[in-house]
Every structure is written in structure tokens, then in C-alpha cells.
Amino acid sequence: MKRREAIQQAALMMGGLLSAPTLAGAMGRITNTGPSVVVTAEQETLLAEVADVIIPTTTTPGAKAAGAEKFIVRVMRDCYPKKDQDSFYAGLAKLDASSKTKFGKGFTELDLPQKNEMVKQTMTDDKPFFLRMKELTTTGYFTSEIGATKALEYLPVPGQFNGCMPLKPGQKTWAL
Template sequence: MNRRDAIGRVALIMGGAVIGAEFFLSGCKPGGASNVADLFKQDNVAFLNEVADTILPTTAGSPGAKAANVGPFIAVMVRDCYTPADQQTFIDGIGKLNEAANKKSGSKFMDLTPQQRTDLLVDLDKEQKDFTAKRDKDMAADKLKHKDDPAYVAAELPKHYFRMVKELTLLGYFTSEIGATKALRYIAVPGHYDGNLPYKKGDKAWAT
């Protein structure tokens, strides 16, 4: 699966544009927040792997996100493909996620049981969906308000850190060898086009 296809798949799952997609496709390095290198510390990479593995755990049919080692991938993509403002939102989000874990269960995320981790991330996913819906509504209203002003440039409102984490987990997983060959069906050199290929409920989607 190429990067453009993977971004399209993630956007479909998330129901909106992927944060940083323009940089993912162009390969640009827009600069960095002063503390972005902290993401590559061993503890933070392990943290990202565990969060990602809670989002995409191992199942009977395929290994999970930690098996694909998406933690380093997430750190690289934040460093190379996010704007400094989005980088800072993501970095601050690590602390916010731990604060949410403490508030809900009295421990840091890494000390929670698998079920506690899942319950926490379900709450955070609902929070980011509500946050993103309001953000998109506010941006649309502001754009409509200035529709007759040719010089108007829309303000970029903050994003939710957990949406970033979830998007990068999905992108990292489905572009990994494990995601493309175990969770999806992969043919290295696809054959002829077949628009009427038989499909049974439960069949894995194609990576290519």
C-alpha cells in the first residue's frame, strides 16, 4: 500500500481529513518544536507503542500495533510532517493522556490494566470526536461569515491530540509489513482488474 492510499484509508475510517496529510505526501520537513526530540526517548516510544496497541490490539487474525512497532513511526511523522504548533499539541497530549488516566483510574497509563486502558481510550475517542465536530462547525461558520472578503484567511484552530495519535497509529500500522500482510490481504504484483471479485463477509480488505 502506498502512502497516498494509506492516508485515504485513514481519512475514511476517521471521517475527515488527516492532520498533516499534505506534508505526508510531499515529504516536507516544516520545522520543529523545541522539545520534539523528546518523542524519541525510550520511555516515550514505549508509551506510544502501548497506546497504539490499545487502539489496534492483537487479535486471532492479526498481530497488533506494538508488534508492528508503530511507536518510532509515530515519533518520526510528528517530527518530520507536523507543523510546530501541531507538534506541540501532540507532545502536550502525552501529558494530558496521563492526566486523564490518573483522573479516571488513579494511575498513569502505563500502570493501567488492559481493560482500564481500553475504557480510557474509548472516553478520549468520544472526546476528540465532539471536539473535532465543534472545531469544524466553528471554522465553517467563520468562513461563511467572511465569504465576501477576498483577503480573508481562515484561522487554524487547535486539533485534539488523541485524534493525532489515532490517525498516526492507523497510518503506521497499515503501511507496515505486518499491517499490510496480516491485517490486510497483500499481493506484491497485482494481476488484472476484476470488478466482480467474490467477497464473503469477514474477508480482509486488500492492501493493494
């Protein structure tokens, strides 16, 4: 199974496993009415680069092309309390700082193998940040137009409901 296929299957299985704030954000709700972290352009660029390592461009556009970073910023601002936002953006800063320590340059300036290495390192060094980043990236990607129409099978006007339809070999999973 290829990485993209694994992420697609995981995204479909995560339907019941998404955190409440992420699920609220995917539905366009605002649950955080308190203060929020102000995100800089540099942080947004860094989010886009990390998301693009999680879901890279292959035969279909990746997370960066889908604008997953904009989804992440919006959901963090609108659905997570400030304490969680501070923790998340501290994890992002830690990833960038670790890149500077290890390679002498920020994460956005690294080449792809170095970015992959830093994300793998973050999976163990800062697992809570990585899991939240992965959850937000996959949700943002598969709820975007690109994710729903390019990575998943999409039928804009569905016909009758067939609860048990076999998939043809190589057919993409259906978008919901």
C-alpha cells in the first residue's frame, strides 16, 4: 500500500476518531469565542511545508496545493482554546528550531529528505504536536475541493443509495 492510499484509508476510518474541535472546524462551526493566537505569514508557510510532507504531491495534488494550512489556521483559531493553540504553535516553533540546530537552516529551507527526517524525528520527540498536525492536515486535505475531487472518487449529484457497492480494482475511495 502506498503512503497516499494509507492516508486515504486512515482519513475515512478517522470519521469517529477526530477530536471534537477538528470535527467542529470541518463543519464550519466556531466553538472558541475567547482569545486566539495571531498567526504570522511565516508560521502559515511553515504549516504548509509540514502539511506537504504529511500529504505530498504525487499523481494528485498534495496538502499544500489544497491549502490545508489555511484550514489548520482557521480551525485552531475558531475551535481550539488558546492554551491548545499555544501548545500547537510551540510545537511548530520547536520543529523549526530543531531544523536550525540539526541542519543550520529553518524547516522551509530544507530539502525533501531533510524535511522527512525532521518530521520523523517530531513523531517521537513531540508526538502530541505531530498527531494534532496530522489530524488537521488530513481533515483539511480531504475536506478540500482538491482532496475530495482529485484524491477521492467524487459524484457531485449522487443517484440512488446502494449501501454495498463493490469497488473496481484501482478505484479510489468515495468522497463523503
